Amino acid sequence: xxxxxxxxQAVLFRNVIELKRYAFNTISMLVSLYVMFMILFFGLQxxxxxxxxxxxxLEGLLVGYLLWTMAIMAYSELSWxxxxxxxxxxxxxxxxxxxxxGRLNAxxxxxxxxxxxxxxAIILAVLMVSTGKYLxxxxxxxxxxxxxxxxxxxxxxxxxxxxxxxxxxxxxFFSIFQFVFLAFLTLPWAQFPWARFLPLSMGxxxxxxxxxxxxxxxxxDPTHLMVLVGTGVFYLAxxxxxxxxxxxxxxxxGLLGHx
Amino acid sequence: MLEVSxxxxxxxxxxxxxxxxxxxxxxxxxxxIVGLLGPNGAGKTTTIKSVLxxxxxxxxxxxxxxxxxFAEPSKALSLVAAVLEGSRNIYWxxxxxxxxxxxxGIHGVSHKIEKNYFDHLIETFKLVDKRSTEVRQxxxxxxxxxxxxxxxxxxxxxxxxxxxxxxxxxxxxxxxxGILKELAATEARTMxxxxxxxxxxxxxxxxxxxxxxxxxxxxxxxxxxLAVFRSRNYKIAIGKVLDNDVVEHLRKRFNDVExxxxxxxxxxTINLPSAGDxxxxxxxxxxxxxxxxxxxxxxxxxxxxxxxxxRKERERCNGNS
Numbered sequence: 001x002x003x004x005x006x007x008x009q010a011v012l013f014r015n016v017i018e019l020k021r022y023a024f025n026t027i028s029m030l031v032s033l034y035v036m037f038m039i040l041f042f043g044l045q046x047x048x049x050x051x052x053x054x055x056x057x058l059e060g061l062l063v064g065y066l067l068w069t070m071a072i073m074a075y076s077e078l079s080w081x082x083x084x085x086x087x088x089x090x091x092x093x094x095x096x097x098x099x100x101x102g103r104l105n106a107x108x109x110x111x112x113x114x115x116x117x118x119x120x121a122i123i124l125a126v127l128m129v130s131t132g133k134y135l136x137x138x139x140x141x142x143x144x145x146x147x148x149x150x151x152x153x154x155x156x157x158x159x160x161x162x163x164x165x166x167x168x169x170x171x172x173f174f175s176i177f178q179f180v181f182l183a184f185l186t187l188p189w190a191q192f193p194w195a196r197f198l199p200l201s202m203g204x205x206x207x208x209x210x211x212x213x214x215x216x217x218x219x220x221d222p223t224h225l226m227v228l229v230g231t232g233v234f235y236l237a238x239x240x241x242x243x244x245x246x247x248x249x250x251x252x253x254g255l256l257g258h259x
Numbered sequence: 260m261l262e263v264s265x266x267x268x269x270x271x272x273x274x275x276x277x278x279x280x281x282x283x284x285x286x287x288x289x290x291x292i293v294g295l296l297g298p299n300g301a302g303k304t305t306t307i308k309s310v311l312x313x314x315x316x317x318x319x320x321x322x323x324x325x326x327x328x329f330a331e332p333s334k335a336l337s338l339v340a341a342v343l344e345g346s347r348n349i350y351w352x353x354x355x356x357x358x359x360x361x362x363x364g365i366h367g368v369s370h371k372i373e374k375n376y377f378d379h380l381i382e383t384f385k386l387v388d389k390r391s392t393e394v395r396q397x398x399x400x401x402x403x404x405x406x407x408x409x410x411x412x413x414x415x416x417x418x419x420x421x422x423x424x425x426x427x428x429x430x431x432x433x434x435x436x437g438i439l440k441e442l443a444a445t446e447a448r449t450m451x452x453x454x455x456x457x458x459x460x461x462x463x464x465x466x467x468x469x470x471x472x473x474x475x476x477x478x479x480x481x482x483x484x485l486a487v488f489r490s491r492n493y494k495i496a497i498g499k500v501l502d503n504d505v506v507e508h509l510r511k512r513f514n515d516v517e518x519x520x521x522x523x524x525x526x527x528t529i530n531l532p533s534a535g536d537x538x539x540x541x542x543x544x545x546x547x548x549x550x551x552x553x554x555x556x557x558x559x560x561x562x563x564x565x566x567x568x569x570r571k572e573r574e575r576c577n578g579n580s
Contacts (some may be wrong), residue, residue, distance in 0.1 A: 003367030010364020014353070021352045021393075089347030093409075096311045097365040170571035175415075217540055254270060254305060254314040 007099040011107040019115065026119075033123055034130075037065050043203050059133050059212045063183050066124055067252050068079070070146065071181050072155035073116050077109065078157030079174055083164045095256055109154065141210045142215035147205025150233035153181070155239030156199060160244025166255055167249055202228045260338075260417055260449045260514055261287040261310065266319035268305050268473075279305040280316070281473035287451060289416065294460035294481070295453040296565055297470035303453045304343075304370055306470070307419050310403050323417065323431045338435075340366070340410040341419035351395035355386050358394060362409040373414070382410050400431035407435070411442070415553045421568055436462045457562040469565060471572040492557035495527040497549055507545050512533050512543055524552070 019026060044061065085091040094099050128134050156177060164170055185204050187195035196202050206224055209215045217225075250256045268280040282301040287293050297303045308314040310321050312328035312335065326335035342348055349358045359377055360370040370377060379385055382394055384404045394402055395486055403423065410418055423439070424432040440463055454460055460467055461481060469477040475485060501509075506518050515530035531537050544551065557563075 005303065006367050007365050011359070012362050014350070014361045017353055018350075074466055087525065088351065089343075090350060092308075092313055092341075092343050092364065093348050094309075095313055096336055096339070096341055098333045098335075099365055099367060100333065126328045138322065222289060225303075248315075251315040253272075254268075256313045 002098065004103070006106045007097070007104065008206055010038065011104060014110050015108060015111045015115075016175075030119060030122060032127055033069055035129055036194055037062075037123075038130060040065070060129060062131065062135060062148070062205055063131055063211050064210050066120060067146070067149065067200060069123060069187055070116055070120050070150060071200055072178055073119065074113070074150045074153040075157040075160070075177060075181070076110075076174065076205075077116075078105070078154065079160040079164055081108070082161040083168075083171070083174075086164070086168065088111050092256060103217060113150075114149070117146075120146075135211040136214040138210060138214075140214060141215075144217065145203060145207050145210060146230070148228055148232045149200060149207070152199030152203075152235035155235035155237070158236070158239030159242035162243035165246050165250040166253070168255075175210060195233055196227060199231065202231060260291075260324060261451070262320075262322040263306070263310065264320045264322075266306065266309060267317050268302070268314065269317045269561070278473050280309070282318070282324055283470070283473070283475050285468055285475060285478055287417075289436060289449055290447050291466060292450045292452065292464045293469065294464035294467040296455075296457070296460055296467055298455075298569055300472075301470040301572065302473040303470055304421060305473075307343070307421055307451070307453060311339065311343075313335065313420065317446050331433060337367070338415055339417045339419065340413040341416040341421065341480065342406050342410045342423060343419075345420050349394055349402070349409055351402075354391050354393050355397075355408070356390045358405055358409050359412050363412040366413040366415070368413055373412070377412070378411055380411055383442065383477045384408050385434075400427050400435070400485045403427060403431075404435065407439075415448075416452070417449045419451050419453070420489060422455065423452060424456055426455065427495060432456070432459065439463050441563075446455070457565060469568055471569045472576055474572070476572045477568050491530050492563070493531065493540075494550040494553075494555045494557050496554075497525040497527065498552045499524065499549075501549070505549070508547075509543065510563075528557070 003050070005038065041058065041061065047056065078099060094104055097104060124135070124137070158175060159221065160170075160177065163173070182201045184195075184198045187198065189196050189201075189205075196205070202224060206220055206228060209220055210217065247256075263286075264278055264284040265282050268276070271275045283302065283306060289327055295306070301403050307315045310323065310328065313331050315329065323335040325339070326558055328335040350361070353361065356377075362387055363370055363373065363377070363499075366562070368504040379420075381390060384407070386401065386404060386408065389401055394405055397405065403426070405467040407420065407423060407438075409515070410420070410437055424435055427435065439452075442448070443463065450463075451465055452460060464481060466480050467477070467484060469476055500520050500523065501518070506520075509518065509527070510516050511529070513529055513536070517528040518529075529540065533538060
């Protein structure tokens with residue numbers, strides 16, 4: 001147990017240092033996310049006409065954008081990080097830790113999840129002030145919803161990270177998922193009823209209920225909550241299984257760490 | 260400490276199969292410093308990565324301190340540390356101290372408890388001034404030292420050093436060898452050092468395992484291995500340029516002869532497997548009225564032993580195929 005705690009502290013220590021050393025990168029990421037949203041917001045306001053400006057669609061856009069941002073951060077955390085570690089040559093060192101690569105990865109994700117909430121809070125606050133669209137920020141309701149929703153993004157991250165172990169240079173493939181996530185968030189349930197079982201989709205709907213209409217988590221439809229938890233667990237488990245499968249292939253082919 | 264038994268690894272890519280490691284067996288006892296030598300593609304790195312659980316073997320068994328690195332990875336890996344790609348194994352945007360703290364930490368070793376030992380290593384590796392410097396700002400030699408430090412701070416009884424001196428200038432390589440020898444003597448750790456640099460192996464290790472074509476072709480104490488090659492090679496200097504006919508005769512009479520014709524002299528390097536061959540050489544020189552200037556028994560070195568063994572193994576393999 002003490003060894004686990006020391007390892008967790010070490011991972012936290014590294015992640016905080018990297019955050020400090022790459023501060024410019026973090027700031028520019030936040031600025032680009034802000035600028036991108038503002039372009040989207042004013043573009044839609046102008047082009048979308050009265051239907052967009054009058055209803056709750058712009059607030060919906062805000063919720064969706066926030067979730068999309070966090071999903072990309074969660075997903076890229078795993079896939080990009082694995083790729084980067086393989087490139088710089090530190091991946092093998094993580095694999096020969098007696099703590100286990102899986103645990104070290106989990107510790108790193110946990111640390112970064114906290115950071116992500118920090119980033120999301122900054123982005124949300126700035127966007128609300130800039131757009132004049134204020135959302136309900138009920139932490140008791142939105143934090144668990146975000147965590148469960150992001151589980152499916154982590155699942156995708158694990159699966160793609162696994163592919164990165166085998167195929168190495170798949171950065172272009174990584175980028176595609178930004179748009180795939182966008183599709184998950186925007187597919188209308190009325191036309192595509194199965195879309196609610198896709199990653200992020202149910203979470204997006206429930207977060208809208210909470211953040212736009214001010215409902216509390218216990219006031220949400222229990223069936224919807226069950227679908228949310230079910231899809232989150234399903235995609236995470238699927239991603240972890242895909243990662244384990246890729247890892248096995250990488251070990252068999254001697255690809256761990258090779259770049 | 261380490262037991263590798265009938266280890267084989269076949270890499271399969273489509274229809275191609277490459278046997279990287281072929282029925283390799285060896286034992287490394289506690290406190291030994293063993294060199295792992297071999298030409299490119301000999302299977303050294305695959306063997307090391309199999310021991311570390313990074314590459315899954317096709318057959319055979321591995322025990323690190325009695326634990327299988329695939330069945331009981333946590334127990335096996337808690338006994339082992341490794342530098343696999345030298346300076347590429349550390350974070351370049353972190354400082355020396357930060358790297359040390361991180362890599363010790365993910366091994367469950369606390370920098371708060373082991374601070375004195377960490378400081379001792381930093382001092383031994385002459386990194387005191389570079390403690391707070393980001394690794395990317397260090398020279399190649401310094402980076403290599405940091406990488407080795409990061410492996411040693413884990414305080415494991417078994418350490419693998421894969422090419423610890425690769426890319427270093429002679430002075431730094433020599434310095435690093437000195438440090439490793441000192442640490443090996445004072446800390447009584449088991450070390451497996453893989454290197455292309457024979458001087459490093461000869462300098463640091465007591466025993467050497469030579470691999471070629473995925474197989475172990477020699478496993479002996481360095482002194483014993485060198486003794487096999489001792490008293491066989493001679494360097495002869497002759498104060499005149501030998502005729503081509505004489506050189507031809509010499510080459511026909513003795514198997515392993517190298518002749519260098521200089522402006523006013525001839526240098527001969529000759530392998531004489533038995534004492535009788537030496538007498539035969541003397542007779543040959545007398546018959547051709549050749550006066551010796553000097554004759555020296557060549558000091559055996561690991562490089563020559565290595566080249567001879569690898570060549571012999573290749574000839575054996577070619578003969579079989």
